[in-house]
Amino acid sequence: MTLLYDRVLQGLAACAAVLLGASALAITLDVVGRNVGLGTVPWILEVSEYVLPLATFLVAPWLLRRNEHVRLDVLLRAWPWLNHVTNVIGLAVCAVLVLYGVRTILNSAQQGAMVFKSVVFPEWWLYAPVPLCFGLLAVEFARRLMGAPAQLEGR
Amino acid sequence: MSWWVAACLLFGSLTLLFALALPAAFAFLGINIVGAWVWLGKDAGLIQLVRNGVTSISSFSLTPIPFFILMGEVLFHTGVAMKAIDAIDRLIWRVPGRLSVVAVVAGTIFSAISGSTIATTALLGSLLLPQMLARGYHPNMAMGPIMAIGGVDMLIPPSALTVLLGSLAGISISQLLIAGIVPGFLLSCLFVGWIVLRATLDPRLAPAFERESLTLWQRVRPLLLYVAPLVMIFVIVVAAMVAGWATPTEAAAIGAVATVLVAWIYRALTWSNLMQALMGTAGISGIILFIIIGATTFAQILTFSGATHGLVEAIKAAELAPWLVLATMLAILIVLGCFVDQVSMMLISLPFFMPLVAAYGFDVVWFGVLFLMCMQLGLLTPPFGMLLFTMKSVAPKEIAMSQVWRAATPYVVMGILALAAVIAFPPLATWLPKALFK
Numbered sequence: 351m352t353l354l355y356d357r358v359l360q361g362l363a364a365c366a367a368v369l370l371g372a373s374a375l376a377i378t379l380d381v382v383g384r385n386v387g388l389g390t391v392p393w394i395l396e397v398s399e400y401v402l403p404l405a406t407f408l409v410a411p412w413l414l415r416r417n418e419h420v421r422l423d424v425l426l427r428a429w430p431w432l433n434h435v436t437n438v439i440g441l442a443v444c445a446v447l448v449l450y451g452v453r454t455i456l457n458s459a460q461q462g463a464m465v466f467k468s469v470v471f472p473e474w475w476l477y478a479p480v481p482l483c484f485g486l487l488a489v490e491f492a493r494r495l496m497g498a499p500a501q502l503e504g505r
Numbered sequence: 506m507s508w509w510v511a512a513c514l515l516f517g518s519l520t521l522l523f524a525l526a527l528p529a530a531f532a533f534l535g536i537n538i539v540g541a542w543v544w545l546g547k548d549a550g551l552i553q554l555v556r557n558g559v560t561s562i563s564s565f566s567l568t569p570i571p572f573f574i575l576m577g578e579v580l581f582h583t584g585v586a587m588k589a590i591d592a593i594d595r596l597i598w599r600v601p602g603r604l605s606v607v608a609v610v611a612g613t614i615f616s617a618i619s620g621s622t623i624a625t626t627a628l629l630g631s632l633l634l635p636q637m638l639a640r641g642y643h644p645n646m647a648m649g650p651i652m653a654i655g656g657v658d659m660l661i662p663p664s665a666l667t668v669l670l671g672s673l674a675g676i677s678i679s680q681l682l683i684a685g686i687v688p689g690f691l692l693s694c695l696f697v698g699w700i701v702l703r704a705t706l707d708p709r710l711a712p713a714f715e716r717e718s719l720t721l722w723q724r725v726r727p728l729l730l731y732v733a734p735l736v737m738i739f740v741i742v743v744a745a746m747v748a749g750w751a752t753p754t755e756a757a758a759i760g761a762v763a764t765v766l767v768a769w770i771y772r773a774l775t776w777s778n779l780m781q782a783l784m785g786t787a788g789i790s791g792i793i794l795f796i797i798i799g800a801t802t803f804a805q806i807l808t809f810s811g812a813t814h815g816l817v818e819a820i821k822a823a824e825l826a827p828w829l830v831l832a833t834m835l836a837i838l839i840v841l842g843c844f845v846d847q848v849s850m851m852l853i854s855l856p857f858f859m860p861l862v863a864a865y866g867f868d869v870v871w872f873g874v875l876f877l878m879c880m881q882l883g884l885l886t887p888p889f890g891m892l893l894f895t896m897k898s899v900a901p902k903e904i905a906m907s908q909v910w911r912a913a914t915p916y917v918v919m920g921i922l923a924l925a926a927v928i929a930f931p932p933l934a935t936w937l938p939k940a941l942f943k
Contacts, residue, residue, distance in 0.1 A: 363788070381758070399565050402568060405787060413795070419529070422844065435525055
């Protein structure tokens with residue numbers, strides 16, 4: 351079960367990695383194309399802007415699993431029981447954001463809001479990764495509360 | 506609620522959550538959830554919080570960040586960085602404190618190609634530190650330069666944190682990137698001077714040893730082979746921005762792709778190490794950007810609660826001398842840097858600092874460079890400077906944290922001197938961007 355869970359988190363992080371690499375390549379090809387007179391693809395830069403939040407949401411649960419999010423752990427070393435307090439707060443924060451992530455999506459979909467730039471799509475697509483990301487983060491905080499050890503193989 | 510009660514509540518609870526070891530992004534999110542409920546209109550405020558989080562990082566000005574980080578990660582994981590350091594190692598000889606000087610020179614060149622401060626320190630630390638200690642270098646002589654040069658990485662472009670500062674503070678990113686070059690090199694020169702001075706006065710600190718004798722060609726060839734192409738990438742990235750051929754995002758993307766190509770030409774690239782570099786990139790950019798998602802609404806809440814306006818007006822009303830306001834802002838940054846990470850530092854301080862910078866008419870590029878220099882100092886200042894921990898984690902077990910602190914101290918002093926120099930003589934920061942972007 352844990353293995354599957356880790357695979358899922360790693361898989362999402364790998365998607366983020368590939369997305370970032372692909373946008374570097376696409377932007378470079380676009381610049382080269384523009385300068386040799388092949389013209390430009392207007393949506394490439396725009397899509398690369400949307401890659402940034404998407405990649406961040408995809409990689410965040412993997413980072414939490416590996417304890418790589420920046421934190422100040424001086425007090426924690428002195429009083430390890432603080433960890434429970436931290437995990438409860440983390441879980442609460444994530445739960446609220448899952449709820450409001452879903453509400454933002456519904457809200458935007460009901461209004462029929464669209465993004466009108468070079469690419470036209472329903473605005474709620476932008477918010478779709480939010481509940482997924484915070485749902486997985488909530489799972490990690492809950493696992494820690496139930497005593498699952500944090501994976502300590504950070505870089 | 507008066508503005509100062511709001512300010513105390515917001516900063517007090519943020520400090521508490523940081524102290525509880527909640528990751529910075531979640532600490533900001535926790536405060537924002539409560540703050541959005543209270544000041545941004547309950548339900549609507551929380552929906553706004555989610556919207557802000559997503560839109561804050563779907564921004565063209567932030568896209569260079571992962572690409573700059575990718576450049577450094579590719580050099581690491583393909584081993585091209587090691588070859589470059591070895592090439593510099595061959596080139597520098599008969600200098601007192603040779604390996605420490607190699608660390609500074611390699612670090613300076615490497616920072617011209619890597620967007621990540623911690624990566625530079627970790628690389629040089631794991632590569633050069635064991636060698637120096639084995640050669641009988643004093644730990645201070647061995648660790649100090651490596652940590653110090655890691656901080657310089659932030660000033661010399663490409664730098665992910667500079668991009669972030671420019672984006673958050675509304676300073677021209679291209680100009681800010683260029684403005685860091687002179688202060689960055691100034692610091693490197695100061696460091697080399699200090700090492701040579703120390704090693705000359707007390708040769709026991711860095712015992713001299715003779716490398717196998719090499720012909721001039723044997724010394725220069727690796728430099729042309731492994732360092733020159735990297736310098737070329739740096740020149741292309743900077744030139745593309747300055748000449749207006751490419752935006753910072755495009756220049757960064759080209760730099761990243763060029764780095765991958767160079768690694769491929771050296772036959773150092775494999776699918777596996779490319780994927781490692783990409784995962785590393787996603788990780789480091791994810792850490793930075795996730796804090797921004799968490800913190801973006803914080804500035805808005807500060808504004809709506811009246812805290813920003815109240816504090817800024819109170820300072821203006823006090824009619825303090827401009828230098829005093831500047832000195833206080835920089836001192837706050839240095840103190841903040843001892844406790845919180847760079848991204849949080851910017852997000853906490855910029856909502857207050859930028860209105861003051863505008864009110865007092867400070868040059869924004871100059872202020873941006875001072876801001877970066879203070880963050881660089883923050884990385885090295887005990888007790889919690891991030892590079893001190895990075896060094897501790899790559900150093901041999903028997904080296905105590907206190908020893909790491911001592912090693913960093915002279916470089917913190919030099920950093921303060923350089924900061925004072927840029928304050929007293931602003932053209933150090935502003936001349937180059939002004940000359941290039943006429």
